[in-house]
Amino acid sequence: MSIVLEARQVSKNFGGFHAVRNVNLRVQEGNIHALIGPNGAGKTTLFGLLTRFHSASSGSIFLKGEDITAKGPAEVALRGLCRSFQISSIFPGLTLRDNVRVALQRRYGSSHQFWLPSRVLSRFDDEAEQLLDLVGLTSLAQRLCSEVSYGRKRALEIATTLAMQPKVLLLDEPIAGMAAGDVPMIVELIRSVAKDRTVVMVEHNLSVVESLCDKVTVLVRGEVMAEGTYREIRDNPAVREAYIGAGYEV
Known part of the structure; x- marks a missing residue:
């Protein structure tokens, strides 16, 4: 290889x-x-x-x-090299879907255009749903990040990192x-996302x-x-x- x-x-x-x-x-x-x-x-x-x-x-x-x-x-x-951090770097006052949507805005070069109306930003919704589904968070898409467990926050952080389409x-x-109960979920998530990329x-x-x-x-x-x-x-x-x-x- x-x-x-x-x-x-x-x-x-x-x-x-x-x-x-x-x-x-x-x-x-x-x-x-x-x-x-x-x-x-x-x-x-x-x-x-x-x-x-x-x-x-x-x-x-x-x-x-x-x-x-x-x-x-x-x-x-x-260029495809992205990282997560020891301390979760998500927005607790936003929903899980909106956190992923913010990450997608960065990839498409519109991360500073917060004045855009919601109907314009909704173009990111389908891809945000796909990323949430990839990390097993579809059912929590509308929940505020402050309301979900730490393990789900870490899964969300992986989703926001994947929004940049990393190769590594x-x-x-x-x-x-x-x-302890969340560890197997994250292990399987890492194994899943590693099928298409280097970790x-x-x-x-x-x-x-x-x-x-x-x-x-x-x-x-x-x-x-x-x-x-x-x-x-x-x-x-x-x-x-x-x-x-x-x-x-x-």
């Missing part, structure tokens, strides 16, 4: 602190690729570098062979803070990583410690020591 997203010797320094140091990462097209590691390992910073929310101190980033190191987050999103979808801790995810729940991911990269103190299948990572003595030291079991 071809490499769709690549980091070459990427580093990020905040003053004298090296959050990410000389990371090489190659994500194969069609894979679900996990980034794991103890708290403070640099996973979310690396996400920010890949999606251009952070500028790299050194190194290069490539999307489908194109050097995107100097591009901004909006540019790379329009980056999910930052999609299971974090979720009630990179930061995740602490290793049973979820084992269930979903084709490849796993382990970060420790900003550097790549190991990479391979979940079984290879699980059986790596250095990885086990790093996780046990952080209070985890692999």
